[in-house]
Amino acid sequence: MEDILRPIYQERASQPNTIGVLIIEKKQKVFPTTDTFEAVLMIIVKEAEQPVFIKHYAYRDKKASMYTVTEAQLQEWLLLGSNRKIFDWLYNGKVMFDRNEYIANMRHELREFPFYGRKIKIGIEFSRLIRRYIDGKAFFDQLQYLDAYNHVVHSLHHLARLAVIENGFHPEVTVWQQVKQIEPEIYKLYEELVCSSETLEKRLELLFLASEFLIRSRTQIGSAHLLDVLHKKDHWSFNEMMEHKELIPYSVDLGILVEYLIEQKLIETVLMETKGQGLFHRYYRVTEKLS
Structure with a gap:
């Protein structure tokens, strides 16, 4: 497909707004990286009206997809982990095409995985883990075992991602x-x-106990970025927390993370009088002892 797509990416590479072009070809018949397409053409641009613009192409019995992605959108995907294929x-x-070695530098940074970038990603992943764990526990207490199971699977996935990031990998x-x-x-x-082979109730009960220990043991590192801010x-x-630029990525999970850290005595509340x-x-x- 590279030869077929060459006129398209050569035209894009000649534009001053383009900073990088990659081709990703399907390696295995069923592997999901290219979403069933024979090839993905990824154009990275400085700016655009749409952060992501996708076009599909057909050539004989083959198909290809072109992603035009802004630099800002790419950085957001890398930070939030919301498009996991992007790492591959x-x-x-x-x-x-690689203007001023933009892609080469990005690859180097991904391999190095700077500690500060890791710290933010750990915080975001930890907040998602807390959300899923607490929601799952609530469903379990209500005897809604299938809903609890769904949340536990997701919480384990966030725990797994957290462990990978902790060890310096994406x-x-x-x-x-x-x-x-x-x-x-x-x-x-x-x-x-x-x-x-245990009953679903028993499996969940054991998982909540084990997960609670693993979560508590990661609370210090998982909350480090938020506490630093x-x-x-x-x-x-x-x-004020919701609007702080470093905390915006926590999104809807910030509230439940703060409440969890109050329970863990890492954050404390300050009450101020109103007119009521x-x-x-x-x-x-x-918490003062941490300050």
Whole structure:
């Protein structure tokens, strides 16, 4: 497909807005990296009206997909892990055009995985883990075992991704293969959940106990980024946290993470009077012993 797509990417490479072009060809018949297409052409641009623009092409019995992606969108995917295929594309795609070594530098940064970038990703993954664990536990307590199971599977997946990031790697599409090598204990938990002959209730009960220990043991590293940000002020309203540029990626999971850290005595509440009798504004700060 490379020869067929050449006129398209050569035209794009000649435009000053284009900073990189990659081709990713399908390696295995059923592997999901290219979404069943024979090839994906990825055009990275400085800016565009749409952060992602996708076109599909057909040539005889083959098909290809072209992604035009802004630099900002690419950085968001890498930070949030919301498009896991992107790591494979950047690692393994064939570079057809690379303005000022943009792709080469990005590949180097991905391999190095700077500690600060890791810290943010750990925080985001930990907040998602807490959300799934708490929601799953609530369903379990209501005897809604299938809904609880769904949340536990997701929480284990976030725990697995967290373990991979902790060890200095980016979670890939085949995250469980990574975890099997890096954190076999988490892999075993996942196996027990999906393969055990015990009743679903018993499996969930055991998983919640084991997960609680693993989550608690990661609370310090999982909350480090958030606590670092909160250290910058004496106290915060929740809206101030939501609007802080470093905390925006936590999105809807920020609230439940803050409440969890209050339970763990890492964050404390500060009450301030309002005009209403007995009604207080609720603010948050890092627990004094941690300050």
